Amino acid sequence: MVKKVLKFGGTSVGTTERIQHVANIIKKEVSEGNKIIVVVSAMAGKTNELIKLSNEISEDFSRRELDVLLSSGEQVTCALLSGALNKINLKAKSLLNWQIPILTEGDHSNARIINMHIEKINENLENNYVVVMPGFQGISKNGDITTIGRGGSDATAVAVAKILNADKCEIYTDVDGVFSTDPNKIPVAKKIDKISYDEMLELSSLGAKVMQSSAVQTAMIYNIPLEVRSTFTDRKGTKIFSQENIDYTKSVTGVAYSKDDAKITVIGVEDRPGVAANMFEPLSKAQINVDMVIQNISSDQKTTDITFTVKRDDVSKTKNILKDNDKINYKEI
Incomplete structure (x- = not known):
């Protein structure tokens, strides 16, 4: 049983x-x-x-x-x-x-x-x-x-x-499983028979919609074997398990993209130690997931621009938190 x-x-x-x-x-x-x-x-x-x-x-x-x-x-x-x-x-x-x-x-x-x-x-x-x-x-x-x-x-x-x-x-x-990229956009995309938790976590966090990233993370932590398969065919799906069980004969597993991200740039931020922590800590407490972060080099050694990405649904909430944050000084968002 x-x-x-x-x-x-x-x-x-x-x-x-x-x-x-x-x-x-x-x-x-x-x-x-x-x-x-x-x-x-x-x-x-x-x-x-x-x-x-x-x-x-x-x-x-x-x-x-x-x-x-x-x-x-x-x-x-x-x-x-x-x-x-x-x-x-x-x-x-x-x-x-x-x-x-x-x-x-x-x-x-x-x-x-x-x-x-x-x-x-x-x-x-x-x-x-x-x-x-x-x-x-x-x-x-x-x-x-x-x-x-x-x-x-x-x-x-x-x-x-x-x-x-x-x-x-x-x-x-x-769909029949996890593909190397979105088969609806790239018809030559190939189904992956086996993939590690780490690779699946990377793909899902970067926009692959076949599985939620937090679900993959939980499965990885507790070593729960997963299989993604189609409801509408009897074909074998994609098995997701620990990395040591994967035989790597390829350098790239898959390509993912996301159309659900928004870019926010905070211009003229006071360039001093700890400013990034003061900016992102309130966002973390509000459970806003900050992804890519880029900080420009300051030419005058006094101010800098900080750019980062969040989910589109979190844009308004993020801007309000930044505006209410009295620990950072900046010119505009």
């Missing part, structure tokens, strides 16, 4: 027909004697639809209420998939984040999973139920619903695999 975590992304569950197809994939796994925990995303486009609705109410919509709103997408998928499994005579039960519960800490829309109560999950597995769980969300120590960022269902799946000591974690998506 193998305990598996299967994660299905938004395109995999994008329609009721696709949800029924996913149910048949799970049925095959159960027929092989495996214990199955399923983590699901919202149906394709649903999260964007909910964000649009919140913006119609207010452009400054409450982060707390936005988490409540967005978490409903995965709950819909949980119920539909559980119903589809029941229809084909499989015992299945959905467990929502607050029913388990999945415990998180951190800001709304950017929380992280710190623990999970496994009693209900194990009880249902022992009674031969397929457990269907929502990805992307949890509950704080204050009882508030939280979300863990776009792509967070991957992080949920890996956390479940770690806490439940699953034998394998499989990420189902709309």
Whole structure:
């Protein structure tokens, strides 16, 4: 008997027909004697639809209420998939984040999973139920619903695999695995059969959308074997594991790019020791991920320009933090 975590992304569950197809994939796994925990995303486009609705109410919509709103997408998928499994005579039960519960800490829309109560999950597995769980969300120590960022269902799946000591974690998506670059942009892109955690972490942090970087990092720390595969074909996917198991015969594994980054330049910053730390520490505390940093050489030895990149969604928040920071002096942003 193998305990598996299967994660299905938004395109995999994008329609009721696709949800029924996913149910048949799970049925095959159960027929092989495996214990199955399923983590699901919202149906394709649903999260964007909910964000649009919140913006119609207010452009400054409450982060707390936005988490409540967005978490409903995965709950819909949980119920539909559980119903589809029941229809084909499989015992299945959905467990929502607050029913388990999945415990998180951190800001709304950017929380992280710190623990999970496994009693209900194990009880249902022992009674031969397929457990269907929502990805992307949890509950704080204050009882508030939280979300863990776009792509967070991957992080949920890996956390479940770690806490439940699953034998394998499989990420189902709309492509056959991890490719050397985006096959939609570069038709000659090749599928990678095996890739190390380090390489996958680098690709995902640089814009490859097939897996969330924090999920890869967790899998690497706890040595959880991953496989990325297609929901729609029976082809073998890409296996992700530790570097010593990779036979390197190539110098470049893949190329990634991102269209979700924004560049911020702080002009005329007082050039003195510690100014960069004073600038970036408040951003870190606000859970803003600063990526590339470039500091120009000061010609007058008094001021310099500092340029860095953040995610587009964090631009406004970053500028406000910089403007409120009385530890740095500058001319303009």
